[in-house]
Amino acid sequence: MEVTKFTTSQYSANSYLVNGTILIDTSIDTEGLIKLIEEKIPIEQLELIVLTHCHFDHTASVPEIVRRSHARVGIHKVDAKCVSDTEKSVAYLFHKDAPAINIDEVYENGDVIDIGNGEKLEIIHTPGHTKGSICLYERKSKSLFSGDTIFSSGGVGRTDFEGGSVEELTKSIEKITKLDVEILYPGHGPITTDNANHHIQLSLRASKGMW
Numbered sequence: 001m002e003v004t005k006f007t008t009s010q011y012s013a014n015s016y017l018v019n020g021t022i023l024i025d026t027s028i029d030t031e032g033l034i035k036l037i038e039e040k041i042p043i044e045q046l047e048l049i050v051l052t053h054c055h056f057d058h059t060a061s062v063p064e065i066v067r068r069s070h071a072r073v074g075i076h077k078v079d080a081k082c083v084s085d086t087e088k089s090v091a092y093l094f095h096k097d098a099p100a101i102n103i104d105e106v107y108e109n110g111d112v113i114d115i116g117n118g119e120k121l122e123i124i125h126t127p128g129h130t131k132g133s134i135c136l137y138e139r140k141s142k143s144l145f146s147g148d149t150i151f152s153s154g155g156v157g158r159t160d161f162e163g164g165s166v167e168e169l170t171k172s173i174e175k176i177t178k179l180d181v182e183i184l185y186p187g188h189g190p191i192t193t194d195n196a197n198h199h200i201q202l203s204l205r206a207s208k209g210m211w
């Protein structure tokens with residue numbers, strides 16, 4: 001699996017280009033992100049944008065990227081309802097309205113996205129940060145895209161926004177500890193490039209400590 005990380009502004013999420021055709025999450029800085037994508041691929045090459053959850057810092061650039069690339073957009077079925085809601089998407093925190101996004105694919109736990117090269121992303125429903133948060137697991141390279149559920153070095157997602165739950169988050173992290181993860185690609189901050197299992201254990205401890 002070939003992964004390129006794009007980070008634009010301080011509050012924007014990490015965005016990941018996977019195998020040159022799939023984008024996981026976007027940014028608040030739309031022009032900045034498009035510039036970075038186009039340094040790597042012609043933007044029309046994008047086929048699918050997968051959103052790890054409905055928050056504005058991950059979704060804001062979607063309409064413009066779709067306009068330029070005609071990529072489809074996928075998100076978990078629960079968060080599909082929140083993506084264009086200014087409150088639930090937390091767009092109001094950025095003094096913006098929620099972006100108008102047409103959802104083409106809705107996911108459930110266990111769904112699989114074919115990403116070419118015989119590789120697949122498995123959808124793992126991990127509620128806690130939002131009700132419809134997902135992680136994406138690629139088994140061959142033991143890679144996990146964790147959105148805002150967990151971060152490197154034992155970080156955990158906030159649970160104080162609407163739909164958040166510490167109890168759900170802890171259960172979700174427990175679910176992730178059952179996977180064998182070498183590389184962690186979180187929604188914010190640095191990538192963990194080896195033995196991510198250890199970092200996930202630290203996140204589980206941190207989450208349990210919040211009870």
Ligand SMILES: [Zn+2]
Nearest residue numbers: 013057148187
């Ligand atoms: Zn975020």
Ligand SMILES: [Zn+2]
Nearest residue numbers: 053055129148
């Ligand atoms: Zn978030």
